[in-house]
Amino acid sequence: xxxxxxxxxxxxxxAADRREFETWNxxxxxxxxxxxxxxxxxxxxxxxxxxxxxHLTFDALLPVPAEVAAGGGDAESEWRLAQWGTSGNPTAExxxxxxxxxxTYVFQTPWSPPQEWVIAVATRFPDLAITLEFAEPTGIFAGxxxxxxxxxxxxxxxxxxxxxxTLMMEWFGWDPYAWDETA
Numbered sequence: 001x002x003x004x005x006x007x008x009x010x011x012x013x014x015a016a017d018r019r020e021f022e023t024w025n026x027x028x029x030x031x032x033x034x035x036x037x038x039x040x041x042x043x044x045x046x047x048x049x050x051x052x053x054x055h056l057t058f059d060a061l062l063p064v065p066a067e068v069a070a071g072g073g074d075a076e077s078e079w080r081l082a083q084w085g086t087s088g089n090p091t092a093e094x095x096x097x098x099x100x101x102x103x104t105y106v107f108q109t110p111w112s113p114p115q116e117w118v119i120a121v122a123t124r125f126p127d128l129a130i131t132l133e134f135a136e137p138t139g140i141f142a143g144x145x146x147x148x149x150x151x152x153x154x155x156x157x158x159x160x161x162x163x164x165x166t167l168m169m170e171w172f173g174w175d176p177y178a179w180d181e182t183a
Contacts, residue, residue: 054090
């Protein structure tokens, strides 16, 4: 079982560009990724029986190549790490918020943040500013990066325990004093 990296992805720019980003980054994830403009009525029964549509999937715009996915295992995980920065898609429990000025996703990924995916996707949406804030409290690291087009405009990280805890509280509402007795 992985350590979970908490992520907040903030998309800023024109409303039409934000909506396009949201549309093109939805999907079913493997194995049934579909073009966002494809109507559910046009989908084969196998896809209709698939897991529900996800608000955010890295496979939508940066899918694992078929030959890599066919091999599975380490090769697929290594490809995802190299191309996405993490070994898996966001958790299905992705929270999406649109306040009219920004589009925000809050989600978790296994082990590490999707920094490489953010850079790759930002090149497809050059008029948007994309900020990724991330923290992995077990591995004791946190940081943020802002990308516009293919340029990283800002990047900072920390591995100081107190800073990671502060960012977890600020960005993700983490309560260090909460105790889950079922764990």
